[in-house]
Amino acid sequence: MSTVEAATPELDAELVPRRPDIPADPSATWPSLRRIGVRGALSQYLKDLWRWRNFMITVPLNDMRAQNQDTFFGQLWHLLNPLMLALIYYVIFGVILGISRGGVENYPAFLIVGVITFNYTRTSLRSGARIIVRNRKLVQSVNFPRAALPISALLENIVSHVIAIGIMWLVLIATGISPSPAWLLVVPILIIQSLFNLGLAMFVARFAFHFRDTQQFLPYVLRIWFYVSGVLIPIEARFVTMPSARAVLQANPIYVIIDVSRDAFMYGVVDTQQLFVAAAWAVGLFVGGFLYFRRAEHEYGLV
Amino acid sequence: MRGARTDNGAAPSAADEAGGTPSVVLDHLSVTYKVQVDKRRELRRVLVGNQSRRRRLRLVEAVQDVSVIVYPGQSVGVIGHNGSGKSTLLRTIAGLQPPTSGRVYAASLPVLLGVNAALSGDVSGHGNVYLGGTALGFSRAEMSERVGDILETAGLTEFADMPLRTYSSGMKARLNFAIATSTAPDILLIDESLGVGDEEFREQSEEQIQSLVANSGTVFIVSHKAGAILKMCNRVLWLDHGRLVADGEPEAVVSAYQRVMRQRRRQRRRRQRAARNGA
Numbered sequence: 109m110s111t112v113e114a115a116t117p118e119l120d121a122e123l124v125p126r127r128p129d130i131p132a133d134p135s136a137t138w139p140s141l142r143r144i145g146v147r148g149a150l151s152q153y154l155k156d157l158w159r160w161r162n163f164m165i166t167v168p169l170n171d172m173r174a175q176n177q178d179t180f181f182g183q184l185w186h187l188l189n190p191l192m193l194a195l196i197y198y199v200i201f202g203v204i205l206g207i208s209r210g211g212v213e214n215y216p217a218f219l220i221v222g223v224i225t226f227n228y229t230r231t232s233l234r235s236g237a238r239i240i241v242r243n244r245k246l247v248q249s250v251n252f253p254r255a256a257l258p259i260s261a262l263l264e265n266i267v268s269h270v271i272a273i274g275i276m277w278l279v280l281i282a283t284g285i286s287p288s289p290a291w292l293l294v295v296p297i298l299i300i301q302s303l304f305n306l307g308l309a310m311f312v313a314r315f316a317f318h319f320r321d322t323q324q325f326l327p328y329v330l331r332i333w334f335y336v337s338g339v340l341i342p343i344e345a346r347f348v349t350m351p352s353a354r355a356v357l358q359a360n361p362i363y364v365i366i367d368v369s370r371d372a373f374m375y376g377v378v379d380t381q382q383l384f385v386a387a388a389w390a391v392g393l394f395v396g397g398f399l400y401f402r403r404a405e406h407e408y409g410l411v
Numbered sequence: 412m413r414g415a416r417t418d419n420g421a422a423p424s425a426a427d428e429a430g431g432t433p434s435v436v437l438d439h440l441s442v443t444y445k446v447q448v449d450k451r452r453e454l455r456r457v458l459v460g461n462q463s464r465r466r467r468l469r470l471v472e473a474v475q476d477v478s479v480i481v482y483p484g485q486s487v488g489v490i491g492h493n494g495s496g497k498s499t500l501l502r503t504i505a506g507l508q509p510p511t512s513g514r515v516y517a518a519s520l521p522v523l524l525g526v527n528a529a530l531s532g533d534v535s536g537h538g539n540v541y542l543g544g545t546a547l548g549f550s551r552a553e554m555s556e557r558v559g560d561i562l563e564t565a566g567l568t569e570f571a572d573m574p575l576r577t578y579s580s581g582m583k584a585r586l587n588f589a590i591a592t593s594t595a596p597d598i599l600l601i602d603e604s605l606g607v608g609d610e611e612f613r614e615q616s617e618e619q620i621q622s623l624v625a626n627s628g629t630v631f632i633v634s635h636k637a638g639a640i641l642k643m644c645n646r647v648l649w650l651d652h653g654r655l656v657a658d659g660e661p662e663a664v665v666s667a668y669q670r671v672m673r674q675r676r677r678q679r680r681r682r683q684r685a686a687r688n689g690a
């Protein structure tokens with residue numbers, strides 16, 4: 109870029125742009141004008157999200173339809189995956205290491221509830237971390253409330269999780285558990301965990317947008333989280349002897365959700381207090397994640 | 412300078428027109444990219460400290476202090492050399508990218524003709540109309556009313572059930588254009604996409620743009636094709652290295668632009684020759 113080229117070309121006077129008189133507040137002078145490219149009011153954002161609700165549904169609908177077209181197993185693998193995992197864990201921890209002999213009754217049931225519940229949060233987090241980069245072109249060319257992306261990804265995850273819950277129930281019945289009224293808790297638990305996952309997904313979506321490395325180290329975080337969430341081994345005095353460590357592990361929100369689910373589905377018990385703890389986590393994380401995500405709303409086009 | 416520009420029914424000299432409520436106001440708009448030579452912002456660099464990061468930043472002033480008022484019924488061509496900031500200007504008007512300084516005001520949300528980014532190759536043309544329409548904020552019900560028309564306009568009725576990945580690039584361009592214009596945006600932003608597609612599509616899209624402008628819509632067209640700009644625009648902005656250097660009648664601006672570009676080419680060739688001879 110030489111100075112010759114950068115020089116302002118000499119033009120007829122009438123082509124040289126005159127500086128227009130722009131009032132200090134254009135939307136006061138012309139009420140129909142609204143400012144573009146800045147964060148507006150939260151209420152407007154929520155209104156926009158509501159307007160884009162059809163988009164949030166259409167995207168996962170098409171995704172699922174497209175997957176169905178390809179292979180029969182394509183869709184089925186989503187479900188086989190947690191089942192296979194549960195089976196592997198059962199063989200290693202239940203049969204070989206003999207956790208069940210240590211006093212966990214009905215270990216297969218214990219395991220499947222943990223694995224399937226944890227798996228829902230894991231898939232949500234992973235799709236959250238990818239969401240902005242994966243939709244780079246879309247974000248660069250179409251203006252819509254960006255929170256629609258993590259929400260639509262979550263809707264897709266909900267569908268496969270609901271099917272997984274159905275399979276989980278079949279396994280529970282196969283292990284000799286009979287359905288109880290407490291199984292109705294599936295609805296509040298699903299809502300709580302979905303809010304929780306959405307908040308996490310939105311948080312990690314923005315974080316991964318700033319730091320692309322997130323996608324690389326997220327699997328390790330998830331792995332550690334999996335091990336400390338009491339999916340494989342109950343967080344009880346027999347297994348975790350240090351009381352302080354036990355308290356920390358039991359405060360883990362995923363553990364709380366898994367614990368509530370086990371109580372409800374395995375033992376037919378409604379643990380109201382734990383349910384409230386889980387709900388508080390979910391609401392807190394959802395609000396925090398949503399606000400955090402929205403703060404960078406107009407930057408996502410720069411991916 | 413005021414040639415017979417009535418063939419498209421637009422005002423002969425829109426640039427001089429004042430008064431009334433503008434549809435787009437750009438107030439001292441600047442967009443500066445911080446381009447990291449290494450592109451990715453790695454956690455390591457943040458942890459290690461800012462110094463190593465700052466050294467890799469390069470500032471690109473894509474748009475520099477552009478102030479323009481545009482009125483309904485204007486179709487504004489934006490011309491300039493490669494990298495002059497045309498596309499950045501358009502994306503900033505669309506709200507897809509925040510200005511570094513300055514402000515953008517618009518009477519309604521400007522729609523960039525780029526809905527193809529929302530479309531999916533595995534989905535049929537029919538399904539993609541819903542995908543594209545809902546991405547623009549319309550409901551499935553609203554799209555149901557239009558889907559027939561859109562496919563018809565795009566000339567794709569007989570291919571409606573085929574997945575988009577089997578479409579040619581011209582067919583995709585037609586679908587993209589038909590979806591975006593079916594929603595009748597008041598402010599439409601077009602970035603170089605009219606070059607694709609056949610003669611029929613070109614004529615059809617030109618007609619649609621003209622009718623949009625005639626219905627007091629506003630159109631911005633970025634193009635390298637002087638012909639397209641002259642045919643469809645009643646005002647032309649010329650960006651040069653991010654600065655607005657000319658604003659006015661299409662013929663006058665385009666011919667000045669072409670003249671300066673020719674001059675620069677000649678100068679460059681002369682410099683190259685001088686460099687060769689000197690060496």
